[in-house]
Amino acid sequence: MISPLTSSPEDRAGAVLTVDLAALVENWRRLKRKAGAACDMGAVVKADAYGLGLAPVARALKDAGCATFYVAHLDEAVALRGIIGPSPRIVCMHGPTPGRTERDFAAHNVIPVLSTAEHIKAWRKFAVAADVLMESMIQIDTGMNRLGLTAREFTTHMDDPEGFLGLHPLALMSHLACADTPSHPLNRLQQERFASALATFRTKFGDAKGSLANSAGILLGPAWHYDFARPGIALYGARATIDxxxxxxxxxxxxAARILQVRRVDAAAPVGYGATVQAPDGAKLATVSMGYADGLLRAASPGGSGVLDGFKVPILGRVSMDLTTFDVSLVPESSAVPGAFIEVIGAAHTVDDLAREAGTVGYEILTALGARFHRRYLPAPPPSARTS
Incomplete structure (x- = not known):
């Protein structure tokens, strides 16, 4: 018989991840105010809500008034439906597997994004056979060359009387390629292409809405907002733009990662796998219980850092699977002790700071967050405290 644990999960954890749901909701509200009342401000919660936990994030946003949620995969949509209940819209951006998963979309009231001629044909066939009249979104490519009908395919479907027959499109959508660089000329070109396509689409579907803006797209201005906005990264506190x-x-x-050991280097010596870095004579090193298995990217060494007692502490040597060593030579002895925590992400060393040090983007830092942390969720305001 296994004895029950007597210690707390936080005491056993090598690192603690704190998610401030009130801050999340505030970010959503700021974006909502930016876009205005005419724009449905949704939330992208794919990839386990960018690594922060689908259930607590989705519940907080729903309670704040969010009515439309976006995911990538059907399994994410089904899990989300069980969390937020029957009322909010759930949009699955990768759409159905043609001829295989349409019935599951309908059963769970998941709005499919139809991005290919095959998507449209299979969805139309299912809708007619099952006598289902259900909303969908049609995606067109306006310059990213990733997902969506090409301009030629869109024109072909519009010209064909049966091209969109049997569909009930809620919206036409596209995705911006360079919104994180506001000055990039492709932003305006994509907006103009989308505006033209939407006007054409509305000659057949007069009530169809438009959806173009992600987080950075919202910041480009009203011409990009349309009817449905799809913010992701900005909700989670990371920067949406590059410049x-x-x-x-x-x-x-x-x-925050827990310090396991602190040591003084008596003479200059290598640190970590590969002996790639030399610690100078007299350096004070702290090794924490966190590594690349927890989402601290190996690319963060060298160049990465954390914060301990207000001091920036650089990573020394390679990040390994479960352990990372920091140079805490400048930190007072009373603070650099086993059991203390080095802040890897926080107000003084943000997601974007860590991303820059690792040569990547905040998206990758967040979605790489591991499952071994103890997770704490600071509550969002109750629904009764909702503001516009």
């Missing part, structure tokens, strides 16, 4: 002034998001994530 220009940063949108004022509230930090959502704090990740």
């Amino acid at each position: 220009g002034p940063a949108w004022p998001t509230v930090p959502v994530v704090r990740l």
